[in-house]
Amino acid sequence: MAPIPRAIEEKSSLTLFSAALALPGMLPLAVAAQTAPDQGVIALKYFDYRDWQPGANRMSVRSPSLYVLRPLSDDLALEGTVVYDSMSGASPLAFNTLSGASGLGVTDYRTAGDVKVTKYFDRFALGVGGAYSRERDYISHALSVEARTWTADKNRTFAFGLAGTSDAIHPTDRPIDNGQRRTLDFLVGVTQVMNANAIVQSNITYSAGHGDYSDPYKLLDTRPDHRRTLAWLTRFNQYVSSADATLKLLYRYIHDSFGDHSHTFELAWYQPLPNAFAVTPSLRYYTQSAADFFFGPPFGNGLVPGEPYTADTRLSAFGALTPSIRVDKQFDHGWSADVSFSYYQQRSSWRLGGSGSGGLLPVSARWISIGVAKTF
């Protein structure tokens, strides 16, 4: 494998993981609310994330975050989040051979936040949001508008959204080689109350972007200058009265113009326990095909000058499993606390319906979160 210069490899790790715990990115629309909240919420959470490959620890991220929801009037609500990420470690191995500066220490940080104001009317709601994220080499701005409307019985809600994102990329190892990326996102969704104990939601999002998608720190990485992503997500929550529990199911399909189409399945079981405790075990399975321009080891294999090429293993074919467990505890006076643990492993051989990309090491990660919240 061709050696990768130290600066390139070190910075690659920052780019790869810098936003792992950052808040901007996929700000979920509040889907079912048809009236302004009558209570405010303030929540603090601390994430501790680490990933590794066989024989080598990779990246660690520590991330405190804050969420505030505040009713401004009977029909107006404000919500926002702030996060600070502190990262250290090294990039994942590109292939099975330690290369360049992998394994050497790097540090970086990121600050980010988003805010959204929602105005509620009799049969619809309008929201306007903004997001900002800054790290040493990447700045992102986003604006979004959303509209929701519901039937007279409030059992069916339609959601429509439009967002624009402008990203500026400033590689730290070169003074003038800046890049940019522009993205438009569209959302259409429906949430249906099926009965007194079940609710289902289905969203379609379409993302159209153009600009620089190549990783400036990865050797030979050349990706198309545009990307179209269609995602269809369906979620279903069912209260199970016999167990006084809630079953949560999720399925998501993604069609990506890069070629890495994916399926995601999630299953969770929320089980109340005595003394205001609750436990939620869950399992997520993810499988994707490889991008059209991904080539596995040896490095440089399949490279055609002038054609897209990447050895980024995130665009390889693989499957991944995430078992998680979360414990919640309710206290008096609106206080609550939660702790969760998740373990993630990614293997080529776990790809569903076909063999994954060969010659790649598994990637493992675990993250722990501790949170406290107060309604007011």
Added chain:
Amino acid sequence: MRARVGVVQAGLWTLCVLALLATAGCATISPPQPWEKGQLAKREMQFDADPLDAKATQHIYTSKEGAGGGYGIGGGGCGCN
């Protein structure tokens, strides 16, 4: 190794089938009246009831997998993908 992969894949298909059966078996469409929505109002019945957890988790997956999306829009970009 191949046998283990087969067991994992069989288990996953079983999980999917069970999930679909649970969905079909439990969910009857009978829209409730306003006074019948007490259970639906509970936190555990909400989607993304914990915004901080949802955003952080989705970002972790976005940084480790090929493409993301579907949950919402407007959060902006990142250097992670």
